[in-house]
Each structure stands twice: as C-alpha cells, then as structure tokens.
Amino acid sequence: MKKFIVFLMIFVLILIQPLAGFAESPSVATETSNEASIEVLSNDLEGLIKNIIKEMLQMEKEDGQITKVIDEINQSVVAIIGNNKTYRQQDHVYTKMPSNLQHGSGVIISSDGKIITNNHVVKDMEEIYVVMYDGKAYQAQLLYRDEEIDLALIKINRSNVKPVKLEAPDNVKVGNTVIAIGTPLYFGYRNSASRGIISGLNRPVDETYTYLQTDASVNPGNSGGPLVNMDGKLVGINTLGYVYYSGMNFAIPVENVSYFLDHYHQFGRIRRCYTGIQFEENWAAMLGIPTNQGLRVVTLRQDAVVASSQVQEGDMLEAIDGIKTSSIAAYNEALKQYLPGNQVTLTFSRNNKPFDINVTLKDRP
C-alpha cells in the first residue's frame, strides 16, 4: 500500500513538472503576476510533495530497519516457563492444567546458552524451562540470581546460539527508538515486539537502583525480555510498568546488566559495598521532587565504616566522593562504582556545616 502511495506521488510529481516549464516561458506582459503566482504555487506544491515522498521513503526505510532488527534479535529472545513452588493449591479449583505455571522472557547473552532474565521470573520456579524462537524447549540451570537488582543468569545446554550485543551506556539517549520483545500475557504470544522510545533515564522507581523509562508496551510476561535499540543492541531488560496507565514502563539499564554480569564473572556474585550506616529518605525524594537534601542518618550498625564519635543520628550524608546522595537509590548507584576495600570520601553535614570522612568500604554481609 505504501509503495503504491509512493508511486502515486511520483506520478503526480511528473504530471506537475510541465506547470513549472509553462511558467518559465511567459508570452504576455499582463499575465506576469498570474504567472508568478502559478510559479510560487507550483514550487510550493512540488516542495510539499517532495517532502512527503522523502518522509515516506524514510518511514519505509525505518520499517525495513525495524523488521531487520526484530528478525535478528528474535533469535536471541527466549520465553521462560516453570511451576511456581510458592503457590498453595486451592482445593475448590481443579484442572489438569497446572495452576501454578508462570512465565516470563529472557535474552541470550552468550553463544554457549547463557540467558539473562529478571530474578522475579525464575526465583520461585521449581524447574526452569526455556523455549527458543524456533520452538525448541530446554531445561535451564540457574547460575546466579540477585533479588535487589532483580536479575538472574540461567543457562541451557545448547551451543552456537545467537547472543545479543550490549550497547555502551553512553550511547543510550532519551528519544532513542527502542523495541521490546518478549512473551506478554499468554505463552502463545512468544516473541511479541513493540516499539517505543527511551522516555527517560535514571528513574528512581524503587529504593535500590535507577531504571530506564520507555513507552514501548511492556506487559506481564515481558519481564526479563530485552529492550533493544535500532542497532539491535541491548539497552535494558524489561522489568516492570504501571498497570493502569499507558506508556509508563521501566527496564533495568544496560549498565546495571553489565555490572551484574561483570561481578558474576569476576566474583561469582555481586560484591556490594557496605557502610553500615542506616538512612531515612526525605519526603521530597519519596515524591521525586528535586532536592539538595542529603540522607538523614538514623543509626550506625556495629560494623559500620564510621565510628559513633564521627557520625551521629541526624547527620546528613550529602555525597560520596562528591556524587550527591539525595535518595537511597542515588546512594546505591554511587556505591555501585566501587568495590569493597575501595577508599571513598563521605561528605556529611551537621547543623549545616559539612565535614568529610575517608572510609574503606566493606563487603556487604
């Protein structure tokens, strides 16, 4: 249909070309103003049609690109299914269908069959099964999962599978066109793709880490599936969204995926840094209102990196190595840059007077 419209436009353009030619050879002086008007009109019309054609060709090119991206990435997208072992069987309902089946999505990240998904997809599964794009089913082994970052790494026993490439975090920009692929709502809808843009970065959805926001459709079952850009590279793992609102979905950004994988490969787990200082968030942070307020110290654990003579209840943690910490998510994001054993400068304030303490970060128990 689109092709037909493009041809039609080209045809119209050919038809109106003589109008311009005609305008170029005036024979009667009194007709000059009319001729000028016709010339302007034909020029405008020509420009307009050219623009339309240009945009349509561009759209067609994009369509082709999206098709190509989906086609390529589909081979890396898997559906994950298993019995949830935490559900209590209801005695008043009986069906031969397993009533505690749950499913999600995942994306292959290595050719030897490693798959990344959300922790919440697999954590309660009795056994994990993976269904590939080609319909083949495999039992997967859970290699590692982390509740806080909500990521899990599983592996199937199949080689030469196509992994997704990870985008460099610096290339992830607001406004980038992205495609979410996964298994929304019903297992028969495997490898469903939806398109959107990156609506925002560093969104403090929960207290742990920040998320990437997108308006690409993400529904229950999409969890763990990839969000890719137009280069077919992974920019996030689709994780959650608001149910009764539209276009408010969130993905774990690629830098957190890399962080998870790097730590797993280096240490077999995420090694989180620990200060032993307990904070409360201010109400502005809770509401997402920008503020310069730091985090209020509530208490120090026995193994805290600071002593009670240094930090007291009510002190405000303003920054870690100069990075502002106005929310707990920002505090966690700041600590993510370090490893236990690293030295950092914690900037506190007491009665509006700032003071620094150099500490050695501990390994979180």
Added chain:
Amino acid sequence: MKQRKRFITIFLCLMIFIASVPSYVFGLEDDGSIDLYEVFSSKADRMKTEVGSRIFKWSMHLPDDAIVYKSDRANYFDMYTESYQSNVSLEVMKNEQKYTLEDILYSRQMNTRDFHYYWYYSQKEFTFDIQQDERGEKYIRIVKMDPFYDYYLIDDAAEEFSSYIENRIYIKNDYIYNLEVTMEGRYYRENPEMFNKLTSSFVLSYDENSPYIKELSDSVSEPRAYDNTSYGWRITVNPYWKEEGISNARVQHFTAVYSDEEIYGTDEDILEEELDFNNHLPFREGITVSLVSSALPTETAEGWAKEEIQDLQQNYNDKVYEILQAEKVQLGDAEGYRVKIKYTTIPKNPYVVDTLYVIGRGYKYRLVANISDKKYNEPRTREAFETMLKSFRLTNQRSSYLGKILDPTSLIDWTEPKEIKTKRYNYKADLTKIWHTHDNFYSGGYGYYDYYDNYYYYPSMGNQESVSAYQTGNNMALMMMAGFDTRSFDDIIKDYVNMILERDEVRIGLADLQVSSATIGPVSIYRIITEYDLDAMNQFALTDETKSYDYTSLTNQYTYMVKLGNDLYTQTVTIPLANTTDYTKRSMEGVWKNTSILGTNYSSRIGSWNRHHNSEFLN
C-alpha cells in the same frame, strides 16, 4: 594385601567413571525436544478422562482443558471447557421431601406461568419433557436459551447467537441431580455431537475401580498430616475432614466435610435427627487447635487443666455436666492433660467437649473437640475424634516471628474495685474488675458473652438511662436502669410481676417466682426472684418430645426495684440456669450489697424482707 590393592584400584576406577558421567552428560547438547505438556502434566491425573463424586455417586467426561470449580462438599460442581465452548454445572441436593420427577416438573412449569414469568430473569424454555437416557434413567429434559439476545436482536438472529442450554434433572440415590450444560449457540448448531458427548457421558454411578475418574473429594479422602508451621504443631487430619479458613492460623478449626451418613450410608431417621440436632448446636462440631499464650517455666498442663476444671466447677451447675475423664497424656515429647466433659445443658442433645491441654516449647496449646453425645457413642465417629486428638504433636517448625504471647488473665487483679454507674442518675454499684463493661475492647471478644445492648428500653419509662456489665465464663449479666415513671410503685410492681407470672414455665411450676419487699422509712424496695427448677425442667423436657430447652440461654433473674419520687431504679442480674451455682449466686448478691442510689446503700439498711404471695399481683 594384594586383594586390598585390587579393591582400591577397582574402587578408584569406579569413582573416576562415576565422576565422569555428569561431565559427559553435561557435555552432550540438549536437542530441545522436551515436551512441556509431559513436563507440566500431573502424573497422577494424566490418565483422568472422567470426573465424578464417590459421595454423591456420579461421573461424567472430563475434557483435558476443563477448569473445575467445586464447593467444599463437592455437592456443587461447575466446569468450563474451551474445547466444547461449554459450561457444565451440577447441583446435588438431598431429596428430603421425596419428590418425584413429576413433582419437580410441575413445580418448574408452575414457576413459568403468569406473573412469575419475568423476561429478565427467566430463560426461554423450548422443551419440558420427561425422557430416558441411554442407560434407561428417567430425567426431566429442559431445553432453553438465554433470553438476553432477544432484547437486542430480532428472532432468527437472537436464536443464532443465543446459548443452547439443556437441563437434565434426575432423582436417584435419594438425591436430586440438576445437570445444566450451556454451549455457545453457533458452536452448538455446528457441533451438536460435541454437546451430546458431554450430556450423554453423565452417569448416576461412581466406579470405585476406574483409574480414569478424577474424584472431586480425593484431596481429602486419605488421612494426611497437617502442619501449622507458624505456631509449631502437627495433627493428622481424618479422611473427609479438612481445615477451615486460612492455613497456619493461631486458631485453626477442623471439621468433617461429610456426615457419616453421606460417606457410609445409614438410616434416614438418623440423618433427620442429626439435622434437627444441628439446628440447636451450641458449638461448631469439630476440633479447634489454638495457641493460647506463652507458658511460664513453672506451668504444667496438669496445673492448667485443673485450674480450668475449678473454673468450671465454680461457674457451672454440677447437674449440667459430668467429667468423664481427667488424666495425663503423653503426646510425643510433650506432656498433656486430657479433660473430657459431657454437658447436658441441652437435655435432649447432650454433647461432649474433649479438651487437650498441652504445654511445650514455651507455649500453651489447647485442642478442643466438640461432638454430640450421640455421635460420640458411634464407634466410627468417636474413633475419628480420638485419632485426631492423639495425633497432636508439637514441632520445631514455627515462625521466626513467634515471640512472647502474654496471657492477660494473669496480669489483671480481678478483685480490684470497679464502679458501674449511670451518668445522669446518681445510681451506682461498687464492684470488682471481674465485671466487664461493654466497650470497644470487649465487644467481639472470645464469645464468652454476647450481650451487646448498651441501652435497655423499657416502654413505660421516660428519660431512661441504663448501664450494663457482664462476667465471662458464666454469662452472668447485670443491668441497672433508672428513669422517669409516674405510675404508682404498686402498679409498677404489679405490671412487672404479672409479666413474669404469664410465662408458661412459671405458671406450671417449673420456675419459682418470689416477690419480697422491705421498707426503709418512706422508701419501699422490691426484690423479685425468678428461678427455674433444674430437676423439674429436666423431667419436663425429657418426658415431652416436643419440648426442648437450652440452659445456657434460659436465665434466672434477680431484680431489685426502688422508687424515689417519680424516678424508678431497677437492677437485674441474670444468670443462665446452667451457670447458677453457689459461687455465681454469691457474686450476684454482692452486686446489690454494693449498690447505692442517690448516695444511699439501702441493702445495708434492710432489716428483713417481707415475702408476698404471688396471688397479690394477679390482675
């Protein structure tokens, strides 16, 4: 030595071989041929192609994609199947009235006539007939359609889209079976044989030996261990018993899903008696397990049980109970004390309360089995209760949050003074904390007493004000009322006494009415006591089949009335007949002794009571 070396060599070779198996297996690539239907299908139910009830004796085809909803007793069954685009429901009810198919047909047809026939509620019947199925069973066949579409669509279109519904009503096994199959209209017209497959598969029998039938009650048909992992105990639940409500509750109730008659089949007369009895049950039959509180290191199950026995003896008339058993029992590693009491508070329907007091792991647990005496005397039912009680064990699996649960009764000094008084009238009683007043803390408590009216309305009085209190454990209640009453005191007393004299039990001498008065200066005081004669009541109830009494709700009344000017002051203490003992009566007498009106305690100033003859008050 050689042999040893050989053995070690063989052993090492074997170990290397075994160790190499997983890595070899892991090295093999999966071919991706896993069939998830096989993986997720229940091994036990894989072969089930029929569904049915051994209790209600029926079965029918079970499509592989069916989703079944059943009631607790599985006497209501509902099944949806997408393959057949159909919904099947079955209701099984006892044919208590011994209806015939003709009776039911008549009843159904009559309901469709004239003004009963509301288009909105009724379905459009096209067939109303009595037919025979393939097995020769007679049934009422009703074919109908959903009238909903007729509201929006014209005739043919409405019939095209409307669901096709067929009811088959059978009477067999002393039950009425109402099977209703609803199939999507267009699908029915294209696939009538699919509809027939469902309806014709319904049979009024249950093949115990068929491995293909999914029995709807099989989840409860075997004895099974029930673990309360929040409060650390375990019990073996009898076949056809189940827990009620959410699991892991602090108070967990277990009850039989079916009666013995339903499971084993017994005389109809027994069922009828049971039904009748059930209407008058003062408790819910079954077993209740609860964690009562934390236990002190010095507390023992025996000591706890004996305190409760003492409490019973104080608060229950010894003619309404009999202690059948009171002895130590061993429940695994915990010591318990078992107290079995037979209550005759309802003379026609005595019941047994079998209580296990258990202290262990720092907590006090109580198991209470409530059972009618009639059932208690049936070996099979008695055995079921016994088995469950004896199976109780304490476990170490309990919530990590379970902490200290204080027993509040031991924290309160019940002899501390407590004043009960009206707000406007200077009318009060100085009692102790054993008397509870009605407020938010006590309402909806543990069911000791359910007297919630805070305001007692007496039609002859204006400007009324009342205050009430009650005791737990014996259901004794106090009502103090003051108000404006311009009638003469004699008329007031006469009206009041007459009202009591008109009670049939008083009239025939089953209850005794004593009216006495005293005078202190210009003030007259009346004392009106109505007391039932327990022996006479027992005799009366037992000799007349039609009379039934519950002594926990039949109350003795002790009323004092004083009139000062135009204000009438009334104080009534009621004690259930079952709870009328020397102890409760002393408590009752203590109320009047500590009552003052306008600052005067009349009780202490009364020299003697002047007894009146009841005939003085007759109209």
